[in-house]
Amino acid sequence: MTHPAHTPASLPATRSKITLPAAGTAGRSRRARIEPMAVRPLRDGRYAVETEGGTYVVALDANTCTCPDHQLRHARCKHLRRVALEVTARLVPPPGQRTAVCAVCGGRTFVPTRVSGPALCDRHALRPGDxxxxxxxxxxxxxxxxxxxxxxxxxxxxxxxxxxxxxxxxxxxxxxxxxxxxxxxxxxxxxxxxxxxxxxxxxxxxxxxxxxxxxxxxxxxxxxxxxxxx
Incomplete structure (x- = not known):
């Protein structure tokens, strides 16, 4: 059943800068994990990556970033790597999706950007044939x-x-x-x-x-x- 309050929880609009486990990594891969960053999805499918040194915009599908490391050296910078890590870990939605709240449990889930109406997480979603x-x-x-x-x-x-x-x-x-x-x-x-x-x-x-x-x-x-x- 939908539980006590029958009202979906709200999601925070912003995230604090966090770090990720870095064991076994080096170079840009390590910096992508150990440096505090906050990844925020943008409405156009890109991501704003806030760091201690500034805020950069990553387009994961295009494999681009506005930081000097990528723009000048054409490197797969720490910001691109960090966004990919957080998408894989389901900390942020992948390109083309947005964060939503499950209408049953209030948990976080991801849905296609253009989809409107109530959302369900994987645990509570049903499909024809179930x-x-x-x-x-x-x-x-x-x-x-x-x-x-x-x-x-x-x-x-x-x-x-x-x-x-x-x-x-x-x-x-x-x-x-x-x-x-x-x-x-x-x-x-x-x-x-x-x-x-x-x-x-x-x-x-x-x-x-x-x-x-x-x-x-x-x-x-x-x-x-x-x-x-x-």
Whole structure:
């Protein structure tokens, strides 16, 4: 479930200068780690690198930096190396992505720059084909679509938003909505109807595929009465 405060945490706008472990390195690689630097992503996909000696701009994709070492010597300077290190360590987002807050746990994640709407971290993200359980009923479902929209924005066929259903009261209205079908309905002839759920209402079954699940017997509660329709 989305937990107590149902409100995403905020992220700091700036970072303090930090150092990185430097064992086994030398030269520019070592300086990239031991010198205090603060790497800050810019909106155009580049990075500002603040050091004790000044602030420089790194374009990681183009392998360029505005510092004298790169401009005059064409070296892969300590600033370029530092940005690459922090991207690899997931301290800053890679080019083309931005930092976001997971709508379920409030943890930090990265999403494509142009993507809007609520975000989810890897732990809570769901994808079409994932087999999940409804936390309210225990029923198994198959995820068929991610709407990318908030539970307090998505309307059902009944003209109500997903977040307004009493069975969704314990889940955040800011969470993204997923559409899923009950696995039991896939075993029967007739219409397979998708339903809409806030993200944290669906618990993913680890290491279980849709094909595996097709061989599992009916769930204890059956189809039940899902709270919302797609």
């Amino acid at each position: 087999v999940v359980a409804d936390r309210e009923t225990g029923d198994r479902l198959l995820v068929v679509a991610a709407t990318g929209e908030r539970a307090d924005h998505v309307e059902t066929d009944e003209g109500r938003v997903v977040a307004d259903y009493p069975s969704n009261a314990d889940y955040g209205g800011h969470e993204p909505v997923f559409r899923a079908v009950y696995v039991d309905s896939l075993r029967r002839d007739g219409e397979v109807r998708p339903y809409a759920f806030p993200a944290s209402r669906l618990r993913r079954f680890r290491d279980v595929t849709a094909a595996d699940d097709a061989d599992v017997g009916p769930s204890p509660t059956g189809i039940g009465a899902p709270p919302t329709t797609a």
